């Protein structure tokens with residue numbers, strides 16, 4: 001699939017010298033949902049702002065729909081909708097006008113049918129004449145999405161769409177995102193929530209310290225999550241893994257009191273039975289066994305720790 005957004009060696013140093021982006025490369029495919037996962041201060045908002053032309057990079061280049069964000073700013077900005085983290089709506093304005101004005105700001109001719117369609121799609125149809133101040137927090141977030149879609153962008157950036165939102169509303173937002181994807185919009189969202197990335201993304205990018213550490217298909221991540229670990233507690237510490245068990249690639253704990261065996265739950269055989277027999281044959285006595293499923297969270301925490 002062709003890239004709709006292409007980010008090459010992107011750098012951003014803020015005045016004062018702090019480098020929030022340190023050479024980011026990222027290809028976003030048309031029609032996908034990409035989740036950018038990263039801890040506070042990782043550079044997610046800076047990356048989005050730079051692609052949207054709000055923040056000027058100090059190095060590298062970005063194209064959107066083939067246009068350069070610096071030399072063809074207008075063309076790229078027209079292709080992008082941005083849903084910001086903060087709710088910044090005019091409280092006394094109606095929902096319809098809020099969204100329709102936003103379209104006007106992009107120089108697009110008035111199109112009430114289109115605005116009504118997105119309001120319906122976001123379940124705001126019956127609120128179109130309500131004032132913003134009369135809406136719940138969840139509805140205000142939907143208005144932000146409607147505003148971002150008002151000029152018919154092809155790419156939608158959602159910056160922490162469900163931060164501070166309750167579980168039910170979060171699921172609601174996930175449904176909205178899935179519907180937008182079905183309507184052909186490419187979606188990039190930033191999130192702290194690993195389960196959010198797991199639930200809705202096609203691909204997941206992990207960002208930390210201004211660098212993209214990994215971008216992977218969610219299904220590949222699922223395959224990684226298929227890995228399980230068996231922790232074997234021993235009655236006596238071992239100084240090293242016995243040579244007879246070398247084939248199992250066991251990890252020895254620092255105190256020598258346990259060994260961890262990693263196996264693939266998707267495989268035909270786990271190898272556990274033979275391992276336990278070989279352990280006994282090597283003269284080791286077990287006091288306990290524990291299994292642990294590695295999750296996207298483990299992968300994420302491990303990656304972020306490595307680069308901390």
Ligand SMILES: Nc1ncnc2c1ncn2[C@@H]1O[C@H](COP(=O)(O)OP(=O)(O)OP(=O)(O)O)[C@@H](O)[C@H]1O
Pocket residue numbers: 014015018020038039040041042043044045046047
């Ligand atoms: N205008 C600015 N001037 C100086 N430093 C900034 C500025 N904006 C952001 N930073 C710094 O750049 C780093 C990345 O910030 P950014 O907001 O992009 O992170 P983030 O991943 O979006 O974090 P969060 O999840 O907390 O929103 C942070 O260390 C932040 O303090």
